[in-house]
Structure formats: structure tokens, C-alpha cells
Amino acid sequence: MQSLGMDFLNSRLMFGMVPGLESTRKLCNALGNPERSFKTIHIVGTNGKGSTSYYLAGILQAHGFKTGLFTSPHLVSLRERIRVNDMPIGDDDLDRLLLQVKDAAERVQAEPTFFEVLTLVSFLYYAEQGVDVVAMEAGMGGRLDSTAVACGNIVVLTSIGLEHTEVLGPTESAILKEKMAVVEADRRRNKTFVVGGLSEELLVEARTFASEHDAECIAPAIRTDVKLPNLGHHYIENASLSLAAAEYFIKGSDRPYDEALALKTLETRSWAGRMQQLSDKNGVVRYILDGAHNSHAVRRLVETLAEYYPGVKFHCVFGALKDKDVGEMLKLMAPFVSHWHITKTPYPRFRELDDLKSELSNLGLNVSSEGELSRNYLDKVSSIAVSDNEKIPVLVTGSLYMIGETVQALKDDFEGLAFFRKLTPTTNEHR
16 A cells, blocks of 8 residues: 555646745745755756766765765656665655655645655755765756755756756756756855866856856866776766766865775766666676667667677667657667567556557568567567577667666666665656
């Protein structure tokens, strides 16, 4: 039976996404301003926020800081979004704090959104746990994102692209300013931006914005000495930002920064479901999981496949949501796929298999197998792929929702998914 706290959280889905800080501020005040009890490093940007936050939290934890991590969306359970020293919030704590937010909302007559409620729960939990610092991934925006209420002195900007233009602005320049303006939620001085993934023109604008806000702007070079479990140059870029932000934060504390320790930490820091290789007990890579769910992400995916698996064609398990540009995604992936295995989950926003078949047919591509995503279906595709060439892993991609279902199906058999073994699946609305 679902808990009362989860009932309250799911009742918030009807409000969608509402930019603005009024509701969050009002509720923070009613809850005793828990966001003021810890330091925050804010991570904003279009892509790469989650991995950057995850890498950063690991480095800080390795240096002895009790570290919170707030990310979204989740793959299997909402509990993934709120962690302390890599441990997800417990079911009982999550339910208790959801009800605390519910009570506060009723007292001040506020109607917080799904994301605002989870943000407030994270503030309460980090305060209770006595964390030193939180790597806090922003949601959709910056200036009006509910996480901005806890804005600290360091802001990491990962990249800028055209997304949510109806809220964030019609140009990359406007979106840049909207995301960097997260600092305006907290008027204290001595702010520092650590920025990456920007064109020369946008970097000039970022430095100008920082100067106008009496802030420092650091654009670290992409490191050549970083080794990560996640494949892809873009993860090296994100890790480079994390290293720079961690060094800046730690040097401002009473602890020494140990670069060798930071680099060693990153070597085993695998951000789940994003260019993640799953190896069996013999060290053979059986699956590559990647949540690429739009054309921009698929371009990164195929660039990475070309670099790490040159000339290889994969058996690909593919599914996607109805609102994605599937034709363009499939066209980009086609040179890297030998066999298409189409799938869907019970989630109502998924494309039907006949629709995917039609999209593939339009590109002159054939379907090798089809079926609803399950452990049995993944085993079936894997056995076909192994008989074809046992050295080539199965590629699973097209939707983060689907990656979540895949993680749930495979978590007991791959050490790379051990984190998820004690998590029970919860709502798959990735707000």
C-alpha cells in the first residue's frame, strides 16, 4: 500500500512545473529555513548536470566532508534523488518529511509542485543529517528554480542549449543569463562561477554577467588525466568542472585539497545509466546503457561509440517517448546498429511498437525483434547478440524511463548496479 507521504507527493503532479520562488520561500520559512544549515554548490546548465553533481559529491566525500547530493530525475526510486554520503534517503524518512512539507503547506496555504516538494524534503533531510555541503542539481532553470533558495557561493554551469524556451528564453544567450541568475536568489557577495561547455561568444557573456554581479568566473581547461567508468569526452568535460569546483571549495575550507585522491575517486565513480558499461563476473561487457532521449544526446552517444568501439555495429534495444524526434534519433544511430530490437514500457507516454516499426521502415531499416521491456526480453536479445558475436555488448538506449526499467531488471546480476538493489520502484514521473 502506498504511504500517505507518497499520496501527497503524487497529488502534486497535477500542478506541472511552475517557475518561481515564492512558494518555496514561504514553505522554507514555515519549516524553519533548513536550507541555511549547510553549504551549497549549485549545478546549473542544459546537459551534464547530473554527472557533474555526482562526480563533485564523490570528490568532496573523499576529502572527509559529509556530503549531500540532490539530483533529478531518478531511474528506479525517488530515494535516489536525495543522498548523504552516497546513501539514499530511507523510506521512513522520506515519508515522514513529505508529511512535514504537507503540514507546512496546509498551514501557509501553499500549493507546491512535485519538484518543489522534493526540494523541500531534501533541505529538511540535509539539515537533519548535519551535512557539511550539498552538490545541488537545479531542475529546469536557475533564477526561478526552487533549488535557488539554497544557493551557495559556488555555481557550476555545465553547458547551454535551447530547451524549455517558453520559460527560459528564446536564445542561448537568454538561457545562459537565466541559469546564471541563480545567484540572484542570495544577495551575499563572493560568488564564483565555474563554467564549461560554452562557445567563445557565450563565455564572453558569462564573464560579463559574473563581473556585473561582483563574481569571479573560472573556465577550467578540459583535463587529460581523468579516467572514468562512464564512456565519452563529455563526461571528461563534466569531471573537469567537478575537479575545479571541488578544489575551489576545499581550498576555501580548513582542509587541504588532494588532487591525487580526487582523480582516484573518479576512476570508480560511475553515473548510472549514462554510457555505462555493465560487465559480467568474467569482466566481459554485456550491456551498454545510455539514457540518450533526444537528437543532441544521441549525437554524443554515437560520437562516443565511434571512439570506443570503432567499426562495431550493435544489437540495439530501442524505445522512446511519443514527443521525441525518433526519426532523427534513428537516422543518427543507424550506421552503428546491426539489429534493431524495439521495445516499450507500460508508461503511457511511450511510443507503440507499430509506430517505431513504421519509423524504422521509413529509413529502410528492419526490426529483428520486438517486445515489452522485461528481464526475459533483455535475456532473449542478449542470447541473440552473443550467438552473433560474444564480444559485442547489447546497446540499450532511447529513453531514461526505459533505462530505469532496464536497471531494475538487471540490478541483481551486475555489480555496476548494486546501488539499486535495496530500492523499491516508485512513481516514474520524472519531474
